[in-house]
Amino acid sequence: MTAHAKLSPSGCDRWSTCTASVALIDKLRGDGEIVDRDASEWSAEGTVAHEIREMCLDFGFDPHHFVGATISADGFTYVVDDEMAGHLQTGIxxxxxxxxxxxxxxxVDLSPWLPGQFGTCDTGWIAYWPAFSNALYxxxxxxxxxxxxxAIGNKQLRLYALGMWxxxxxxxxxxxxxxxxxxxxGGMxxxxxxxxxxxxxxxxxxAVYAKIIAGDVEFKxxxxxCKWCEVRKAPGGCPPRDRWLLEMAADAHPDLPNMVIPGYERQNLVGERRWLVVQHASDIRARLAELHEESLRAALDGNPDPGSKAVEGDLGDRYFKDAxxxxxxxxxxxxxxxxxxRKVIGITEIEKKVKPGKRKQGHPEAWxxxxxxxxxxxxxxKLVPADHQxxxxxxWEDDFDDL
Structure with a gap:
C-alpha cells in the first residue's frame, strides 16, 4: 500500500461526492499526467507546527520551549518564533x-468501513466522567x-473519529x-x-465504497x-467541472452572447439558482483566471486560440535599481x-512587540x-450556507419613523 490511502480522510470531500474521480486519478497517475504535489513553504510550515504540537503533547513541553529552535521539513527550514508558539498554545x-x-x-484503520484504507489522526482520547457521559474527543x-x-459537518474528522473509536x-x-x-x-x-x-x-x-468498487460512479x-482535486491541474483539466462552472457563468452574465451548452437553458437568477452562483463565485473567478493563463501560454507558444494573440504588456511600476x-x-x-x-505600527505588530509572554518581557503596563x-x-x-452555526x-428597515 502507498504512503497515502486512496480514499484518505483528507480527500473525503472529493471521493465521497465525485466518486468517478477515484479511477480517473488512478489512470492519470499511471499515464504520468499528474504527480504528487510538491511540498510548498506553507505545507512545510504546517508540518513544523504539527511536530511541535506532537512533542508538547507527548512529552509535556510547551510551545515556547521551542522558540529559537531551527526545524526542517520537506526541504524548508524554519526558526520557531513567539508567534507560532502563541498560536499553538491554546489548542494544546x-x-x-x-x-x-x-x-x-x-x-487509524478504517477497514471496517473502507477496506484497506487508513488515516493519521492528530489527537484523540476518551474522557471518562463520573456521571456516565464518556466522550470521544x-x-x-x-x-x-x-x-x-x-468543524460542523466535517467528513475528515468523522472518519478520524471512526478510526479512533x-x-x-x-x-x-x-x-x-x-x-x-x-x-x-477562526481559532477553536x-x-x-x-x-x-x-x-x-x-x-x-x-455504501460509497461499495459503489466505487462496483464502478457505479459519477462526476459530481x-x-x-474540486478544491484540491488533482484532475484540475492535469492537461485539459476536468470537463465535468468546466461544464458546471460554465453553466453558472452563463447565468451570472445573461448579457453575453448565447453559449451553446447542449441540454441547458438559462434560468432567471432568483432563489436557489442565485445562491448557487454567489456561493461558487470564487470557483468561477479562479477558473477564468486559469483559462486566461492557458490561453496566454498557447499564444506565447505560437498556437494562439482563434481570434487572439499575445502582445507586449504595459510597462510595470517604476522602481530604483539601487535603493x-x-x-x-x-x-x-x-x-x-x-x-x-511617521505613523504608528499596526495592532498586530504592537501585540508582537508589547504584549508580555513566557519568553519575552514585553511592556505589561503599556499593554x-x-x-x-x-x-x-x-x-x-455576509452570506453563508443555511447550516452555518x-x-x-x-x-428591518425602520419604515415607521414618521409615525
Whole structure:
C-alpha cells in the first residue's frame, strides 16, 4: 500500500461526492499526467507546527520551549518564533484540560468501513466522567491561514473519529466531540455528535465504497470536491467541472452572447439558482483566471486560440535599481522631505512587540492600557450556507419613523 490511502480522510470531500474521480486519478497517475504535489513553504510550515504540537503533547513541553529552535521539513527550514508558539498554545491547553494521556499522530484503520484504507489522526482520547457521559474527543490542527475549515459537518474528522473509536476497542461513549484547531483562521471550532450519528455516517461511507468498487460512479463537481482535486491541474483539466462552472457563468452574465451548452437553458437568477452562483463565485473567478493563463501560454507558444494573440504588456511600476543610492541622493536633495511621515505600527505588530509572554518581557503596563483603547467595528453582513452555526441576521428597515 502507498504512503497515502486512496480514499484518505483528507480527500473525503472529493471521493465521497465525485466518486468517478477515484479511477480517473488512478489512470492519470499511471499515464504520468499528474504527480504528487510538491511540498510548498506553507505545507512545510504546517508540518513544523504539527511536530511541535506532537512533542508538547507527548512529552509535556510547551510551545515556547521551542522558540529559537531551527526545524526542517520537506526541504524548508524554519526558526520557531513567539508567534507560532502563541498560536499553538491554546489548542494544546484545551487538550490538556480534558486528558493527561492523549493519543497523538495515531495511524487509524478504517477497514471496517473502507477496506484497506487508513488515516493519521492528530489527537484523540476518551474522557471518562463520573456521571456516565464518556466522550470521544478528536482534535485536528489546521495551521493554514488562507482557507478557514469548519468543524460542523466535517467528513475528515468523522472518519478520524471512526478510526479512533475502532482503535480504542469500540468503547461505549455518550458523545463525540470534534475539534478543529485553526489558530490563524477562526481559532477553536467544535461540533458534537452522538455515537449513533457517527456510525450512521460510517454506513454512508461503506455504501460509497461499495459503489466505487462496483464502478457505479459519477462526476459530481462541487466547491469542496474540486478544491484540491488533482484532475484540475492535469492537461485539459476536468470537463465535468468546466461544464458546471460554465453553466453558472452563463447565468451570472445573461448579457453575453448565447453559449451553446447542449441540454441547458438559462434560468432567471432568483432563489436557489442565485445562491448557487454567489456561493461558487470564487470557483468561477479562479477558473477564468486559469483559462486566461492557458490561453496566454498557447499564444506565447505560437498556437494562439482563434481570434487572439499575445502582445507586449504595459510597462510595470517604476522602481530604483539601487535603493540605497537613490535614498542618499534624495536625502542630499530634499533632507527630511525625502521620507514619508511617521505613523504608528499596526495592532498586530504592537501585540508582537508589547504584549508580555513566557519568553519575552514585553511592556505589561503599556499593554494593559492599550487593550482599553482597542475596539473593533461590527462586521458587514455576509452570506453563508443555511447550516452555518451563527444565527440568521435580518435587518428591518425602520419604515415607521414618521409615525
Amino acid at each position: 491547553d484545551w487538550v490538556r484540560e480534558h486528558t493527561g494521556a492523549p493519543h497523538v499522530e495515531i495511524k 478528536i482534535s485536528d490542527l489546521k495551521y493554514g491561514a488562507g482557507v478557514p475549515v469548519d 475502532h482503535h480504542l476497542g469500540r468503547p461505549q461513549v455518550e458523545k463525540i466531540v470534534l475539534n478543529i484547531d485553526q489558530p490563524r483562521a 471550532k467544535y461540533w458534537e455528535i452522538t455515537l449513533d450519528e457517527l456510525l450512521a455516517f460510517g454506513e454512508e461511507m461503506k 463537481p462541487s466547491h469542496k470536491a 540605497k543610492k537613490a535614498e542618499a541622493l534624495l536625502v542630499g536633495a530634499l533632507g527630511d522631505e525625502a521620507y514619508q511621515p 494593559e492600557e492599550l487593550l482599553k483603547l482597542v475596539d473593533r467595528p461590527k462586521g458587514k453582513p 451563527k444565527p440568521a441576521l435580518v435587518q
